[in-house]
Every structure is written in C-alpha cells, then in structure tokens.
Amino acid sequence: MRIPTTRCFAIVPAAGSGSRMRSEQPKQYLSLLGQPLIRHTLAALCASPVIDRVYVVLSVGDQEWDRHDWTSFGNRLVPLFCGGASRADSVLNGLRAIADDTSESDWVLVHDAARPCLAPWHIENLVRELIHDEVGGILAVPVADTLKQADSHQHIAATVPRDGLWQAQTPQMFRYVMLKRALESARNVTDEASAIEAMGLRPRLVRGDPTNLKVTYPLDLHLAEWILQHREEAS
C-alpha cells in the first residue's frame, strides 16, 4: 500500500480497570497466548507501515507496564502515564501530551488496548478509505442480530429495526486538531466519533468484521485466543 504523505499516529487508551472482566489484573495485562493482551494490540499497530508512532496512554499509577520488556518496539512505541477518569479523558490527555510532536493536520487513530485482534487489513482499509476524507471515520460492523428494547422489567418493549445500525469499533480516525477540539467541548461521550458528531459532523463508517472484538468479559479472552490462533480461517 502507498504510504500516505500525511502522518498517522496511533493513540491507545490503556488506562482502564477492566471491571467487567472481574480479574485481579487490569484486563490489558491478562495473558493472551503467553503474552500480555496489550502486547498483541501494540504489535499490530507498531507493525503497520502506515502508522508513524504509537502512543499508549497508561494510568498515572500503572504498576504493570514496567514489569515487561517493550524494547522490541524501539522508538515507535511511546508510553504516556496520563490516563484519566474516563476513556475520553485518557484520549484527550494523550492528545495534549503529544501536541509538540504532531501537526494539526496529522491523522490520529484511536484504538482500544482491549482490542488485541486488530489485523493489518483492518488498519489498511480504514486508512485507505479515510486518508482524503474531510471528517474521518471509524471501523464498524453492521448489526447482524435482531435488537430488542427492554422495559424496566426486562421484558421486550419493542423490536428495534436494525437497518442502518452498526456496532462501533476502533480504530477511530480523525485529524489531530479536529479530535482534540471535539473532545475538549464534548460531555459524556462514549467514543471519539460521538464527540465529532456533537460538532454536527458525520464520520464515515468503514466496514470491519467481528474478529476485531473488544475483550470486555471473561469469555472474550477465549474468543480472542481462538481468533489469533485461527487468523486465516477467521478472516
């Protein structure tokens, strides 16, 4: 793939506590095929020829990071101990921390540390589709199941038409200055795209696939292991 002249940086929010995983360790450090889960995520991003540098946003008190050897990634990987109370805070703190190393028009790909099965083609498809886009966009997958709206007694109140509904993933790719301004003015956003939407803009949906899952619950760790071991079959 032609390397874009505009630079692309990755920011990896990795300062969460993983409460839904119900594990002693923050889930980003749980063992996945003998390596900390986060190493798979960082390896996928650092191996990409279209990403110039990977910044991983760790919690200020992260005790785990320094127990591992990250030297194989060289200077392509930069840890930032500036995680915040929410994922959006962590991303914004990361953007502020790299202000001197980026230009306003650089692209930023925000990717969850908790998505270790990111494949090269996911990154390449996203960058190819968005590199000349006015706004940017996200990897996402069309909803496949029928969706039900629950009432307060967990009975079905309604069936939600799934036409046009997509499940958001990461990376989410926006220009540095647009994303920083959007997150500085947004309130209670779940992802970068919703901050951009709050500015009245419409990010593009780039089709991914379910293998780029977010490890949220214990079962997800086993699914991620299977995906990484059966990458060819799974794609």
Ligand SMILES: Nc1ccn([C@@H]2O[C@H](COP(=O)(O)OP(=O)(O)OP(=O)(O)O)[C@@H](O)[C@H]2O)c(=O)n1
């Ligand atoms: N204050 C936070 C919260 C989350 N994250 C990161 O955002 C990503 C996606 O969030 P999620 O899956 O919700 O992770 P956790 O918040 O750790 O999980 P939980 O909601 O179960 O506590 C994860 O890589 C997580 O480390 C972060 O950097 N800073």
Ligand SMILES: C[C@](O)(CO)[C@H](O)COP(=O)(O)O
């Ligand atoms: C950003 C994200 O992965 C898109 O699906 C998701 O919103 C993260 O949500 P979480 O609650 O922080 O896991």
